[in-house]
Amino acid sequence: MIPLLTYPLALLALASVPALAAIYILRNRFRRRQVSSLLLWQFQVQSKSGGAKIHRLQLPLLFFLELLALVLLVAAATGPQWKLPQSARPLVVILDDSFSLQATRDGVSARARARDYLKRLFDRQPPPATRLILAGAVPRSLALVRTWREVDAELAQWQCQAPGADLNSAVTLAAELGRQQANILVLTDHKPAEETISNPRLQWAAFGVPQDNFAIVNASRTAFGDEDRCLLEVANFSDAARTTRLLVQTGTNAISATDLALGAHEDRRLVFNLPSGAPALRAELENDALTEDNTAQLLPPIRHRVRVLVALADENLAALANRTLDATGLRATISADPELVIHETDTLTGTNCWSLQWTGAAASNAYTGPFILDNSQPLAAGMALNGVVWAAGASTNAPGDLPVILAGNIPLVSTREDAFGLRHLTLNLNPGLSTVQDTPDWPILFWNILSWRIAEMPGLKESNTRLGAAEEVKTTGGAVTLWQPDGGKKFFAQTGGDLALETPLPGIYFVVMDNATNQFAVNPLAADESDLAATASGQWGKWNEATERRLETASAVWIFGLAALALLTAHLYFVAAARGGGR
Amino acid sequence: MDATLRQALSAGEQLGIRYALQIPQVAASGWTGSRSGRRNGSSIDFQDYREYEPGDDLRFIDWGIYARTDRLTVKLYREEVTPHLDLILDGSASMNLEATAKAIGTARLAALLATAAANAQCTRAVWLVGEGFQRLANDSLLPSAWDHLTLDSRRTPEEAYAILPPRFRRLGVRILVSDLLWPGDPVPTLRRLREGAAALFVIQLLARDDATPPEHGNLRVVDSETGAESEIYVDAGVARQYADNLARLQQSWADACRQCGAHLTTLVAEDLENSLPELEQMQLLMPA
16 A cells, blocks of 8 residues: 655655765775784684675664664655545445446446446445445435445345436435535446536546447337237437347237338337237347347236216216217226216215216206316316306305316316215206207216226226336225235235335236236336447546545654654664674 | 884983883893892902802902911902893884884883883893894994884794894893784794893783774774785674784783793883883883
8 A cells, every 4th residue: 555645755855865875885985904913803804815705785783774764754754644444434325226237348237347446445445334325216325334245235236227317316315414524426327417526525437338229218008999009119329220120029929020220319119009908018129238128018008997877867868978978988888886876866876986966957057157177176187168058057066065167156067075085076067058068078077087987996007117107006995015027025014095106127017906916017118228328437526635635544654753763762772782883 | 214213212212211120130140340240250349258269360369368367268249240131122014003103102112121221231232023133223322323223024023033033142131022913822932032031021012903992894904014904894793802812812922921931011002101110010110
């Protein structure tokens, strides 16, 4: 380990070393001295008959003591500082969890390179404490660890499966967790937004390598009448035209294998229909730098229907209601065990269903507006009521009813929720004197009613979703078990009716509730992550050196000073004991 | 001769005025002189009577006793002798070690001893050991008048003796001034010097650099006589070995002197004046 020198110019004082050596060499030259006889010197007399003999330069111990003391004093004058065994600052490491870090080059992923960098950092100067933050769509703090072994264990959670990484939020979280004292290290695969990092505590290290990549950037499977309409969008993220092969399978049957020739930065949408009963669709591209975005799985869409019982005594009203319900396409073919009852009286035919009470059929007051719509209610979504005539009874809304559409103070459509969470709607309309049933607002209203009812029915909302997006589940309040693609299991003992499931991994998820199993597919569809051209390698920002030196280094001047003092004491001892003799 | 050495001779002469050579009793014999000998002689100092023996000088018969006792009796008088000093100077180059006061110390010590000998009514001969044992020119004059005192020989005393041996006077006092730094057994040398001498004094004169362990560091030591060189890193261990070697050499000379009946002392040239009491202590000098 090389010590840091505070005053490196003090090394110039080493010029005194050759001066000392010169003094000793000159001093230790053989001085000629005539003696009466060599008789008394015979213990050292050497034969000259064999010629001259090379004499090793004999320097006394004192010379080496003085030389060493001189070097130590010079070293002390330079103000050496040793790096402490570990950094004095805690470290917060932000791990870019986006799946672009799985892109490999020569078999090594950016994640692996980032991990090696972190390990080298720990080998060189382990921080006293380390907190890891997974920067996915939402930053998530991992455990506070101290040793590299603990860090490495935590890094197992760094799967790089997220469709994006909100690094700014992660940096903000890191700064809060570090209380402005910790060093922050961002490990990612792209450059920071601003290459000049002003934060003295932030260091940004990127390990990405720009590469060509084909990716499925969009995939959907929606209900299209009796069929399923599929959309696949393939993009070529390279600067040159390239060709890849797209294989589409449903179950074990290969539907098509297409060679896609795409120009530079071109994307192509493929739209095709599948029978509604077709199993899961799997689209797959050839392997390239990033395999994560080469596959998409699409499950059949969820077709919700509402069992509606039309219990209207008035045949005209019933015919109008049935015709409108059929037009929405959201009505089930059966009406047994109805989920929505349309009736005229106050008496409900079912206890566990929604109701729509049609009142005012005999009303004679026709209103032309203006109509007041509560757009916060799903029932009013998309409705305009421009130029319509709405005949309704001049009654006020009942206690507990929430008006959705009003004509002045006359509620035309209102809603109420009972103690069981069931919705009871009231439609105040006399279609005989109205024109609203002849306008687009009329099917919109019924579509809203059925959609609202569907939304409140237990089950999944969608069967296909993007990676990272929450999958909404309507529950009956009971326990829900979620099986993830990696085999992981999540159990929710009690739910409040609405449940948003995280989708951290791509693949097929299984949701078990009320003895029923539903599944949905999650696909990593993120064009920004698939575009590897924007990745980069490098390091931006540097932890403040001056502060680091104060906190992470310790002055070693005292060591050199003490050593020099000890040497000088020994020097004094030898001089006193042996009169400077060469021991 | 080097002016420095001549100046040192003068200084030693001045220094020697205060001292007289202490003559051992056994050395009180020799040529007729002004000093009382240990035998009977022809001085005016009456010593004893004894029976006449054939061959006695008839001039010393005490005729008065013969007249009274009819016996021939001769009078004995104290012999008057002149003791002699043979001063032997090591003339090797090591005695002129550069950057030391060794040569000056040698000259001063020689002049001192010669002057002290003169003060003790001694005759003297100064021998320079070089290419043989050579009498120093003008050695009978005052030391300041000596000449050709050159310390540049590369011979050991053993070699010099083989080339030209000295002719020492019997029963003279002999003093050897040398650093004794040559290899070999000192006993034969001492035996030769001691032979026929009344006493032998060996003064080892060292420079301070010789006597003290060398300073630390890298040294290229050069033998002053042979020119041989050796590169040595001197540290505490080497200094200790040097001191041990010197002590061992001195001990070998001390043992040899003891064996030969000589007296040994060691002086440091740079500290000569303070070392003179040691010469008194070994009964070589005494205050004049």
